[in-house]
Amino acid sequence: MGPLIVDASPSHTLADILSNSLVLRQTTPYLPVASIYALAATSKALHHIVNHAPDVFRYLDLSTVQSAIVPYEPLDSGGISWRAERMDEALTEDEWYSGPLLGIFSKLQRRHVLQNVQTLVLDGLSVPADLVREIIGEDRFNVRILSIRETQHLNERKLLQLLRYAVRPSRPAGTPRVKGIYFFGKREQPPLLVEHAPKKKNSRSSSPKGVMSSQGAQIGAEWNHKSSEALSTALARTTDKWYQCSGRMMPKRLSLEWAETLKACEGIIAFDAVLCRGPRHDPGRAFVSNSDSEGSGLPHPASYLSPAIATVALGPHGCEQCQSCPEDPAVFGQSPASQLPLLSPIPLHSSSLRAAQMPHTLDGSASPPLFVRCEDCLKGRWCERCHKWWDEDCYTVSTIAQRTELQQTEYMENAPLDGAAPSKQSIKVHMGLCVNNCLVGEMMAGAGSNGMWG
Template sequence: MGALILPPDGSLTTTLADLLSNSLVLRQTAPYLPVSAVYALAATSKALWGIVHNSPEVFRYLDLSTVKSAVVPYEPLDSGGISWRAERMDESLTEDEFYSGPLRGIFSKLERRRLLQHVHTLVLDGLSVPADLVREIISEDRFNVRILSIREVRNLNERKLMQVLRYVVRPSRPAGTPRIKGIYFFGPRDPAPAQDEPSKKKPPPSRGITSSQGAKIGAEWNQKSSNALNAALARTDDKWYQGSGRMMAKRPSLEWAETLKACEGIIFFDAVLCRGPRHDPSKAYISDGPSTSLPNPSSFLNPAIASVALGPSGCETCHSCPEIPAIFGQSPASQFPLLSPLPLHSSSVRAAQMPRTLKGSRPPPLFVRCEECLKGRWCERCHKWWDENCYTGSAIAQRTELQQTEFTESIQTNGTTHLIPKQTIKIIGVRRDCFGCGHTCISCKELFIRRCRTCGNEYCIEDNDASSDTRCDWCNYTSRRTVEMY
């Protein structure tokens, strides 16, 4: 065994290759580096080249959404196939093969270098990802992906994707399949980090109060304050556990709800099914009599995806709900969505579902519903809501006045304490007083709806830009009025 030769000063020098040769250090560092930085690092020395191409930890988390070669070039249209840059596009090339050409080329290169099998978390957000390519990632043995993110992708046939998912979770599937455990599809993609680009010319600032620099800074600070308050109340910064309202830009179809029902317990998504009592045949009301013009507020509903986050406090009256709220660590895993951003150092469903609590507090309960279960009982501005036991609601979504009994103490002459009932009136439920605000409760109406002193009409002080605190936008406009017929 050779002796260790020390430098003249007796110190040991540690290089970057020595640090990255430690698998623990490499696994914690690699997910933070983009693909271009990884290959640039490998080109600096033979030692680093060997670490990058021979270690299974480097490409365990692979984000291709920032790779320029993964974007489909629409001009010129003279290349395609697996060798995207070399082969000519022939007449037998299908549309899906053309739009998946760049990613197929990247996967083929990784497979030749024996790196594709090490990818456990794959991010393809915003790229061109046809359904056939998703089928290959899920079904073929050359892929070993556990978590797949395909949010806001292009050229994806959703019906074909639903057929693929239902096929891979069929009861007669081979043992140990599918390998994939989680799919991010419904939510928005993670925002790119802000980078200053001094070389690009900035557009000239537009004139006006709302576009001034001070107004923009004030709006940004108001949004930051609102996010900090919601995180403090929910004890977590995850949007699903806060009173965030609608979590999806587009309401998912009923076919997607059936697909999630078929994949329940096998493949998890960044969305969950609504567990309201109207989706339970044993609790919902199924009418057998003659149908009326208005649906019954307790009638049965088909499975639907829960798209509204209601916050950790539950119903405004009873602070609970008819269905047992989901609590992480106690409820089944199928009741929790995959949270954003994706976990960097783990490819398990538990790591993707675990909420990030503040100061080590316990995870808050999860209250989520579909919009149909909240019709007439959810304020779209403050996200206050009432469950079926506290407020039945109505099809026309009108507020209801409820009488509550309060008791005050009264001492009589003999020293005996009695409680004297006192009737108070509390208005609950929501109504659409403003088309911009949506359905709001009585508290939000008192804050934002005003009655014009001139014409007597009600108006919203936020959606009517030219209005004041006492007059609507029409009466507050002092110039000559003209009627635009078209």
Template sequence: MARDQNHLPLEIQQTALLQLLTNSLVLSRTAPYLSCYDVLNLAATSRAFRYLIYQTPQVFRRLDLGNVKTAQFDVDAIDHGGETWRNVQVDENLTEDDFYSGPLRGIFYNLKRFDILRDVQVLTLDGLSVTAELIHDILIDPAFSVRILSIRDVKNLNNRKLRQALQYACRDSRPEGTPRLQGLYVFGPKEPTPGALIKEQSMSPSPTSPAAVAAAWNSKSQKALTASLAEEPEAWYERRGKQFPHRIDQEWASTLVACDGIIAFDAVLCTGPRHLNSPAWGKVNIEALNAAAASPASASIPHFQVATHSLGGCAGCGSAPEGWTTWGEDGHSRDRDTRRSSNIGKFPLLAPPPVHSSTLGAAMCPSGQSVRPHHPFANKAEKKKARFVPRCFDCIRDRYCTGCNQWWCETCYAGAGANSGPDQAHVIKSCWECGMNCKECIDTTQRMCKRCGGGYCLIHNEGSDLVACDWCVGRSRRFRELY
């Protein structure tokens, strides 16, 4: 029977693990799944491991600081109306940016001191305290080599200053080769992580031997695999409907236009025929559509708008006036003068950020597709194309079912204000909580009470059943309790 590795001499354990990780392929494929905490613990075991970790660029190519204890910032504001600070001494010369970005700037200083910062190409700062000035430094400071940055659900971020920094970095008079940043995750939610991860790392004893570190890696990799298998369908290409939990400011549209071809985002511009960037611009009678629309908000049409919904083909004609956004059909054309790529701005970045690569192709590629769609042999064996129709809410208003995500294009439109009348409308509002629903969804969720004759919703009228509404059910229950 094989002897347990934990009972082997420490020198043999170190030699075996060191020989395994000396293989650059093994190390590069393993390091992205480890936290900084585990990597630094391994480097502290011996001089040989320290040299291997700090002298191999692939180890810190992907850096996730979201679970690092020293990067956390739990203070909400600097001044609470004269509240006395006990644990934090605020210098009168300390700026707001220095205060809120202090933990991350301290980490970046140490990484730069150990000559590690230049190796970081995929940086994740989700949920941390991040300021616009810190993002500006990442964009212009030559000490950073970040190509893909994730700042989802961060704190203390001034979005107006962030948009200004992005537009300044992508200006036409920018220096050659800048900005190095090519992809920015900012709109979507961060990936859910176990809440007790930081507490577990801070309270549990640190592994001191390579065998213990390897056992911890194996356990965490199993947890990561289980979590990845339980993830929801992929955004944009598989998950239809609303893509972002929060509202996106209108000013972000002009930022995406300014960064088009230079920096990609986890969102794209709406391609509806109401906007200037649409391939169907001028091909649809927008004035007639506005006259038939039930909502007066359709009369105000911005030139550009960020897409918030991923749609399939129109329920009437099966397509859209602007066509599909299909991965793999267009080549990676590039303008040599402006260094603009046609794919940067057309396809969204897909969460989570890539693990084993720092290229935009890996960050944009849908699951099951080729990373290089322009390759002559790519996608030949694929039967189903990865495609979607990006639209903003104003471009599907009164023509979109929130229940089943069906929608009707401008050509197939029939609304409550159309010439066909309300009885022929594709979607109507029968429940305030459900919103606009199609007839199939209404037949599934809406009922007529057999006792009072009123209409009710099975989803939002708690206490109702298939026969009576919640009021009648509750009234009969109270009547029975009296006797």
């Protein structure tokens, strides 16, 4: 064995390493903007890289930048002046709230780096609709993926109008440049905001009382939540919530205008939500004979529904009986992009629609199917606890399922037990719980109490 030869040449500097575009693209998305500029101040070489390399600000997250936050509210009910110094009386409210971000964009434009921004994250900031219009419509922006989740001072009606205008048939060729918008989901919390606050000593009077407030109970609840998430992830083979049995994905019911806007944007702009494709939204399949519901005063279970956004994630296994659904599940790589939602977290190293929609499986296997629906298509078919559900081909929801909860309860209590139709066993879901499993457990838990099942 010969002697060990050691390279005596000078070692590479950090500037040499970051001069490699591949290294730079993989590194900078993890650095806050303040850290990037602090790095640029350390040497002329790094300053040149930060201000001239196109990959440094390809991914720009302004949600944690202090100067992007509006420091105080300008409007009040008492007629007090907006600011101590004089202001232009022609300044509109939207211009005020856009001020911090417009200032940052002006600085980036003067440094000739604004055009390099392809993924822009503005979550939680003051983002009026007029500012969104500039980002989508003005040539100085080159944004492909835009995130405006949980933003403030954003007029949804104006946002809907500008989106419909941006995708109008007469729009200029190559517009809009934005291909994906995160709006409906929750933003990712920075690591520092998730840390627990230090506990105060001798604070018996301020601590909440009760069994569930004890440290043991809280730890147990946290472990139960983690165990549930781990099980859901293992069953779906992915950490993406849209592909798990996550249930309701949005805290509030979305307006019809949003569904119509997503329909108008199909194939042009994708969102972190998709339209429900249940058969009741298809005019060719929903209008059927309603002779069996005549005299009941209730709509036919298969009557037509207007376009609606799918708000319930049902998991990767489909209908409890046939393991599929009439509309066929969406599959990444096979289905149109309009049937697939943008997934969180936002991709750091690519600004393509494909990267934002690609589910990541734990074992590297093929992407799981996507089963999602609106709540109207799941009425009487979906267990809100275990997330089992039955499609239209496997379970015809009777008019019983469309009654109010009180009417359903009275029917269940008075229904015959001797098997005569319709029997209790003919109903699969009652008051949001599957009859065979979750409803039985609920009844047992309430046995002996003074509640409904007492």
